Amino acid sequence: MTLLSVFVLPFLAADPGxxxxxxxxxxxxxxxxxLFILSxxxxxxxxxxxxxxxxxxxxxxxxLFGVYSFLMxxxxxxxxxxxxxxxxxxxxxxxxTVLFLATLHLTGSMEYPQPRNVLLPLFVSIGVGGALVYGTxxxxxxxxxxxxxxxxxxxxxxxxxxxxxxxxxxxxxxxxDFRAFxxxxxxxxIFTGGLAVLMLLGGRRKKLQGEPDEPAPNDAxxxxxxxxxxxxxxxxxxxxxxA
Amino acid sequence: MxxxxxxxxxxxxxxxxxxxxxxxxxxxxxxxxxxxxxxGVIGAGSIILYALIFGTEKAKDVxxxxxxEKMIPLxxxxxxxxxxxxxxxxxxxxxxxxxxxDFLHAHEWGILIVELGVLITVAGTMMALFYAFAERGR
Numbered sequence: 202m203t204l205l206s207v208f209v210l211p212f213l214a215a216d217p218g219x220x221x222x223x224x225x226x227x228x229x230x231x232x233x234x235x236l237f238i239l240s241x242x243x244x245x246x247x248x249x250x251x252x253x254x255x256x257x258x259x260x261x262x263x264x265l266f267g268v269y270s271f272l273m274x275x276x277x278x279x280x281x282x283x284x285x286x287x288x289x290x291x292x293x294x295x296x297x298t299v300l301f302l303a304t305l306h307l308t309g310s311m312e313y314p315q316p317r318n319v320l321l322p323l324f325v326s327i328g329v330g331g332a333l334v335y336g337t338x339x340x341x342x343x344x345x346x347x348x349x350x351x352x353x354x355x356x357x358x359x360x361x362x363x364x365x366x367x368x369x370x371x372x373x374x375x376x377x378d379f380r381a382f383x384x385x386x387x388x389x390x391i392f393t394g395g396l397a398v399l400m401l402l403g404g405r406r407k408k409l410q411g412e413p414d415e416p417a418p419n420d421a422x423x424x425x426x427x428x429x430x431x432x433x434x435x436x437x438x439x440x441x442x443x444a
Numbered sequence: 445m446x447x448x449x450x451x452x453x454x455x456x457x458x459x460x461x462x463x464x465x466x467x468x469x470x471x472x473x474x475x476x477x478x479x480x481x482x483x484g485v486i487g488a489g490s491i492i493l494y495a496l497i498f499g500t501e502k503a504k505d506v507x508x509x510x511x512x513e514k515m516i517p518l519x520x521x522x523x524x525x526x527x528x529x530x531x532x533x534x535x536x537x538x539x540x541x542x543x544x545x546d547f548l549h550a551h552e553w554g555i556l557i558v559e560l561g562v563l564i565t566v567a568g569t570m571m572a573l574f575y576a577f578a579e580r581g582r
Contacts, residue, residue, distance in 0.1 A: 283477035291485040303577035368474035381538040415468030
């Protein structure tokens, strides 16, 4: 029953168009079911994170990353951020899972941690984590209506969308019109990022000396496919490096 | 996976709908959730699914690598060029008011063109990354 409500309710709530314009007040979030679903999913998120940290099999970690993204997308749906949920589901659970699996094909799927001193990493993570938590003390309370970001320009954006001076999906209006310059920057970031990865990975790889002319028959597609079917990934990769 | 009948037939059945959904998300971004970024990722995802099931070579027949590599800068150029056009019309950079006499229509046109630029860059980048990984893996 709980699972059903987690997956069905966001879709019921997401009446396209209306959901984009709808502004949720702090009180409606506090009404039982929403809060319950939200805390349930945040708890699951924490559990998945612990599992990711503890898991030594990278294949399992990649799948858990996908689970994490889907949970995150559901959280975003509960918060009525439908656009973000859509992006999270498509990028986090879709594309990056495939790219991670392709990476696993290049690196092998088992992690062999070296025994090392844990004191310094522990100190750094506790220090940074503490600083971040300390920083949240100065943030406005969650969902509060008179936070600075809600009173400066947001009312004008909402008014213009409401009066049909702008497209009804406020998110699109803000992203591609009011703050089009920011989005141009984001597009340039994707452009630059893609370019950088292509320069690192792409192009025709120069043939090393002594390497056979015929490339090994198994490519990323084969490996990820067999990995999905539950066969051992590491075995294949190790076999290839030995050959 | 290439010899799995269910996956092959299922992919063939579902692919047109994924592409159609990508177009819907792109064109309907003004009214419902979505926009160029989401549409680009969904569209690229459909090509990647095709590549996973039918092989990278078949996918490169559909969207060749040189097209993909030209898509990445093309989208940014389209986006930035829209701003230049609006400047030539005497408005601020990326102020779409001059595109149509009606204010709302002008801005919808601007948003549509700009989102198309985002779609082209995002889809191109995602496909290029996948091709690069697949190329590297062999």
